[in-house]
Amino acid sequence: MDSHKQLFILLWLSLVLVLLSGLQAEASRHLKYPTKELFVFGDSYVDTGNSQKSKPGSWKEPYGITFPGKPAGRFSDGRVLTDFIAKYLRLRSPIPHKFRNIVSKHYLKYGMNFAYGGTGVFDTFTSGPNMTAQIDSFNQLIQENVYTPSDLSKAIAYVSVAGNDYNHYLATNGSLPGFPSFIASVVKQTTTDLIHLQSLGFKRIVVGALQPLGCLPQTTAESSFQRCNSTFNDLVALHNNLLNQSVAKLNQETKDHTTFTILDIFDSFASVLNHPASHNIKDHLKPCCAGVSSQYNCGSVDENNVKKYLVCENPESSFFWDGLHPTQAGWNAVYNELEKKGLHNILY
Ligand SMILES: *[C@@H]1O[C@H](CO)[C@@H](O)[C@H](O)[C@H]1NC(C)=O
Ligand SMILES: *[C@@H]1O[C@H](CO)[C@@H](O)[C@H](O)[C@H]1NC(C)=O
Ligand SMILES: *[C@@H]1O[C@H](CO)[C@@H](O)[C@H](O)[C@H]1NC(C)=O
Ligand SMILES: *[C@@H]1O[C@H](CO)[C@@H](O)[C@H](O)[C@H]1NC(C)=O
Numbered sequence: 001m002d003s004h005k006q007l008f009i010l011l012w013l014s015l016v017l018v019l020l021s022g023l024q025a026e027a028s029r030h031l032k033y034p035t036k037e038l039f040v041f042g043d044s045y046v047d048t049g050n051s052q053k054s055k056p057g058s059w060k061e062p063y064g065i066t067f068p069g070k071p072a073g074r075f076s077d078g079r080v081l082t083d084f085i086a087k088y089l090r091l092r093s094p095i096p097h098k099f100r101n102i103v104s105k106h107y108l109k110y111g112m113n114f115a116y117g118g119t120g121v122f123d124t125f126t127s128g129p130n131m132t133a134q135i136d137s138f139n140q141l142i143q144e145n146v147y148t149p150s151d152l153s154k155a156i157a158y159v160s161v162a163g164n165d166y167n168h169y170l171a172t173n174g175s176l177p178g179f180p181s182f183i184a185s186v187v188k189q190t191t192t193d194l195i196h197l198q199s200l201g202f203k204r205i206v207v208g209a210l211q212p213l214g215c216l217p218q219t220t221a222e223s224s225f226q227r228c229n230s231t232f233n234d235l236v237a238l239h240n241n242l243l244n245q246s247v248a249k250l251n252q253e254t255k256d257h258t259t260f261t262i263l264d265i266f267d268s269f270a271s272v273l274n275h276p277a278s279h280n281i282k283d284h285l286k287p288c289c290a291g292v293s294s295q296y297n298c299g300s301v302d303e304n305n306v307k308k309y310l311v312c313e314n315p316e317s318s319f320f321w322d323g324l325h326p327t328q329a330g331w332n333a334v335y336n337e338l339e340k341k342g343l344h345n346i347l348y
Helices: 003-032 081-088 105-110 131-143 164-172 179-199 217-223 230-252 265-274 328-340
Strands: 037-041 111-113 155-159 205-208 260-263 289-291 309-311
Touching: 037 081, 037 105, 037 131, 081 328, 105 111, 131 179, 155 179, 164 179, 179 205, 179 230, 230 260, 265 328
Parallel strands: 037 111, 037 155, 155 205, 205 260
Antiparallel strands: 289 309
């Protein structure tokens, strides 16, 4: 055998070994902790269809133009965080609670999504169910034996608290000096909700950190989408610190010390927004879909059905879709950052 041939065989063998060990790592991740179901609670960052069809937003054009190609209840041009988490867990995106009685039963086996756009842990502007009410709806299904304790031991609960409580506070109270104590009460109520989920039987509960609110178009509009607002981002840091402390304390009080984890979407938003080009994002602060006269009007029409908004040409090169929500490309970039930092430690 000449040395070229030997080298070739050697290379080929090592390639096979690398592939095999990769497959094994994948398999062991999923065999060790086979997640069978995903249950989602929270707001528009994870809502995949629960919000009312009559309201502006997720069920109106141009929402959903990228996926599934028409408005279908997601607050984006396409997939949202829930869909990416489900993909990571190799599950179908869980069915919205609203559709539980109209879909065939086998769709229920991937879990369920109770999230409702605009809601918070406290009551906000929407009439949609707050976090407590969403968890109560879930509890109702346990009472009805739709889900059993053994299902829940193999499930993940994901909780999104993405800032509607704070928008509501700003609009109804607005006192900046009063903000820190309001943040403490939001984190306290979130903690109560996490304990409630644990008491219902979840062994793995993941809560999202708060994203940098000061970088959302609704805030950066004041600088023509040039700069994040550090005042708001400092307040977000306080929320996330308190949440960290609270979750650490909950784990200390739990037998296996690992029930609760935080999905750090603050860090991943920041990474993408600081290096948008490495994610093929051209517009990192300016939203793709915005009203002609206000950044809030994506999807709204006047009395003659004339659009009051404009949509950018390439949603895949914008991070933000509207005043509050990432595009599918934005979520994909956030997901890639999360994966890079070790999603297997969070969604294990
Ligand atoms: C959540 O909503 C329920 C039902 O509307 C209400 O009774 C409860 O006070 C709310 N909980 C919080 C924490 O705001
Ligand atoms: C609203 O603001 C005032 C100060 O203007 C403060 O005393 C009060 O506690 C705030 N309310 C809430 C719910 O934080
Ligand atoms: C952030 O926004 C608030 C409210 O609009 C404003 O009062 C504050 O000056 C802004 N902070 C910065 C650093 O731009
Ligand atoms: C929360 O804790 C994690 C590690 O457990 C850390 O990476 C993250 O920076 C913390 N976040 C805050 C806001 O302290």
